[in-house]
Amino acid sequence: xxxxxxxxxxxxxxxxxxxxxxxxxxxxxxxxxxxxxxxxxxxxxxxxxxxxxxxxxxxxxxxxxxxxxxxxxxxxxxxxxxxxxxxxxxxxxxxxxxxxxxxxxxxxxxxxxxxxx
Amino acid sequence: xxxxxxxxxxxxxxxxxxxxxxxxxxxxxxxxxxxxxxxxxxxxxxxxxxxxxxxxxxxxxxxxxxxxxxxxxxxxxxxxxxxxxxxxxxxxxxxxxxxxxxxxxxxxxxxxxxxxxxxxxxxxxxxxxxxxxxxxxxxxxxxxxxxxxxx
Numbered sequence: 190x191x192x193x194x195x196x197x198x199x200x201x202x203x204x205x206x207x208x209x210x211x212x213x214x215x216x217x218x219x220x221x222x223x224x225x226x227x228x229x230x231x232x233x234x235x236x237x238x239x240x241x242x243x244x245x246x247x248x249x250x251x252x253x254x255x256x257x258x259x260x261x262x263x264x265x266x267x268x269x270x271x272x273x274x275x276x277x278x279x280x281x282x283x284x285x286x287x288x289x290x291x292x293x294x295x296x297x298x299x300x301x302x303x304x305x306x
Numbered sequence: 307x308x309x310x311x312x313x314x315x316x317x318x319x320x321x322x323x324x325x326x327x328x329x330x331x332x333x334x335x336x337x338x339x340x341x342x343x344x345x346x347x348x349x350x351x352x353x354x355x356x357x358x359x360x361x362x363x364x365x366x367x368x369x370x371x372x373x374x375x376x377x378x379x380x381x382x383x384x385x386x387x388x389x390x391x392x393x394x395x396x397x398x399x400x401x402x403x404x405x406x407x408x409x410x411x412x413x414x415x416x417x418x419x420x421x422x423x424x425x426x427x428x429x430x431x432x433x434x435x436x437x438x439x440x441x442x443x444x445x446x447x448x449x450x451x452x453x454x455x456x457x
Contacts, residue, residue: 195394199416276415277307279334284309284413286331287321291313294321 194246195272198265201245206230207238214248214261224259307413315402318409319376322400332356347373352381367392377402 202208210224225235239259242248246265251258311318321327323346329339336359344352353367368383379400384392396415403410 280307280413280415282334283332284307284411286333286335287318288309288311290327290331291311291317291321294317294327295313 194265195269197245198247198269201241201247202269204238204241206235207242210235210238210242210259211247211261211266214259218251218258218260220256220258309411309413310405311409311411312407313409314407315376315404315409318411319379319402322379323373323375328354346370368395371397 202211206228209227213219213224213227221232221235221239224239225232228235239248239250243250246262248259249262251260321331325342325344325346328344329342332339332354333356337356339355340357340363341355342353344350344354346352348370350370350373351367352370353365355363355365357363365386366383367386368381370379370381372378372380379402380398382395382397384395387393399414401412403412
């Protein structure tokens, strides 16, 4: 995933209202009105959030004039989740090694460089 | 991510900030440290190379933002990519809390530094893996495009 795309995705997700909108869309399409309902903010404010999500490719909007249903686009989210998972594994394994290293040092076994004898 | 290590805080902090010690554990299973150059102080930079089991070298580099022994370490990191440029820059914050003879280490990593600066979030915006991953898991657990990843 390109750094820019990742940036855009995370920036879009950095707002709790937008995260809640995405969570709602996970259960199916909705209109702007339906999405605005749970929040104490104006329709134009919700529309602004939807624009950010749309630009990030996280939602797509239908074209019918009156009714422009919003739906979730899972691609960028999936990529973000994979990125997170990749790093979680990376650090998890590093910390396993750190744990092992700390044990060795305290038993007086390891050298500082961790070289095998 | 949080881990509890059976070691005193000073040692755990040293494991992160003494270059020879870092070389002993940094990186996924099977990786070895090939080269490292670390200037561990606020504003200092580092470069670090690790080699995968199949012989591919990965360089990373960054800047230390805070080095507060033995409780807090903050640094950026980015992978050096093909043409010598840098990939996504990330900010890592590690804190160390003593729990008796043990140490509770809390680790946060986020790609949000650039975003935080741009959007002017005063204190910066970092995210723990767990909070974000939890959000994804709970929000989308019923969605066909699940974000679960098999171990």
